[in-house]
Amino acid sequence: MSQRQEVAVSTAQNAESLDLSPAMGIVEEMSPVTSGDIIPLLQRIQDAYGYLPPEAVLSVCEETGLPASKVFGVATFYSQFGMEPKGKHTVRCCKGTACHVRGGNRVLDTVEKTLGIRDGETTKDMRFTQETVACLGACALAPVMVMDNTYYGKMTPRRTELLLKEILKEES
């Protein structure tokens, strides 16, 4: 099946279940939406849903008159945007040079081992998504990891494991 068909199928499947009102609310708040607003618009939709549901994006295009080609073009260019549902928590490990030399790989390995997922993947129970970033800008205290916008500097495999297990335990 081609990718396009896949999107179409999943769109059809989710169309009934997805609540479009948050997306429409955002459009209303930002109205009039012009092509200059595409990035903030997508950011807000992603904040609301945790990802960019293609059907929500399509409806927004219809509502605003923005060409879908343009909006999807933007959504696929930037790494911040994702069209797959994400986990409740997002763990981001830095792969930049400064973190790399301070053992960033070992932190990343620990995340992958503890959660059983790789870069860009989400756990089956939808609790964690893991991503890698080129630099988080806290390089002086490398290696750096970010969990849902909370920064952790001078990370060690041990502290990484403790942090993840604590969240797993708290929520189970």
Next chain:
Amino acid sequence: MPTTKVYVPRETTAVSVGAHEVALGIERHAQATGESVQIIRNGSWGASWLEPLVEVEVGGTRIAYGNVAPADVPTLFESGFLQGGEHPRRLGPTQGIPYLANQDRWSFLRCGAIDPGSVEDFKDHKGFTGFEKALAEGPEFVLEAVLKSGLRGRGGAAFPTGIKWRTVADAESDQKYITCNADEGDSGTFSDRILMEGDPMSLFEGMAIAGYAVGATKGYIYLRSEYPITYRILLEALDEVRDAGWLGRDIRGSGFDFDIDVHLGAGAYICGEETAMLESLEGKRGMIRYKPPLPAHEGLFGKPTVVNNVVTLASVPDIVNLGGEVYADYGVDQSKGTLAFQLAGNIKRGGLVEKAFGVTLRELIEDWGGGTASGRPVRAVQVGGPLGAYLTADQLDIPMDYEAFTAIGAIVGHGGIVVFDDTVDMAVQARFAMEFCAIESCGKCTPCRIGAVRGVEVIDRIVAGEDRELNLDLLAELCDTMEDASLCAMGGMTPFPVRSAVEHFPEDFGAGAGEERIHE
């Protein structure tokens, strides 16, 4: 009982090692003991290795306590730290910490010192005096001062700021823009962030002065989305500054209007390149534009636009206030003024060091950085971010100077310095540079889009020992093509780290294969 001022940074690195928890701990403990404290969430002084760096104001002097953990709070109180008492974490007066005392602070003068959210504190530290002087003396005065200062862009390309501003000032248009490049994507760099979190109002002041000088009424800050704390601090500070009447309509009765919006990026390194940033600000994919036209002629929405880095803009208020000559007294030859160097990687004391140009890498790495964190010898240093060349331990005495670095095929760039000890495998680093380019390429031109992918493959073959000589020649040729034929510096400069790694560290690419290598 008098209230004691306690400073606990709300800066990203400090927060990443527990500054919030420390602040909370101090507040609770003070409540419990009935002591009166005012906790000020300042920025960082830049000595990141000492974070969280807590300060207590005692008789007008700030006494520093370094690497404070939440668990230290009870003993700090027992030691009478509110009166500056002795404690294993006590470092003495902040101003006396050698790492900070020996710098040439210009752009980062207020960072750490002030409350970033307080207009009053900013003004107490000479904030807005440059802007006031600009309004009093006129645009021509500002343009002259910036030109005389010799200030060059701190974002990487080092273009003379005065010339850029003059071009925009001379352009005829109903609308012009000031855009601040706060994308700071280079790994190993964080000076823009430290400035915005510690002294955001100096950036706004610099932008307003720029707007006044060139005739622009609207400014944009393009901030990378990876900086959530910075974003909040910027928005809060903007509100304060607007409320105080230093931004908005008819600023302080001058008749000059200027306001600033903050736009968040969406995770694309290439959007740090100025034309890609403008595309992104316009809501498009961050694809590089052909030049000409220069942004100074046709920039944002086709209008004449100043694009400057955060630190460039924040250097301007004091240049206007004190005079371009005073700034130009710092530095060497064509590299005037100061640069905020950022120490990271395998280094004992990572952080920000603002020094006049002319300081050597060795001084920065040894005197400030304290050498490698591992205690092993330095083998390589990457200066200027992921597109910067690797230097060897023999090149550490070259002064920090744009031209001196160009002469050895390197760049100073945004001032990031990442140190590697003798365990580094430079073939891995070279591969990383190519891979980074392959991932971050905007895809507009072939040498970069395809070349970087091929580059990774060629390096893999070299490392695997497949037709080594042949593949090394191929890599050299590929680097030449990327450098000559890429549309922008992404593809054009990726050869810098790759070539320097191959040239300076041939043994990591299988030269003398069979000999034992120390760095496995």
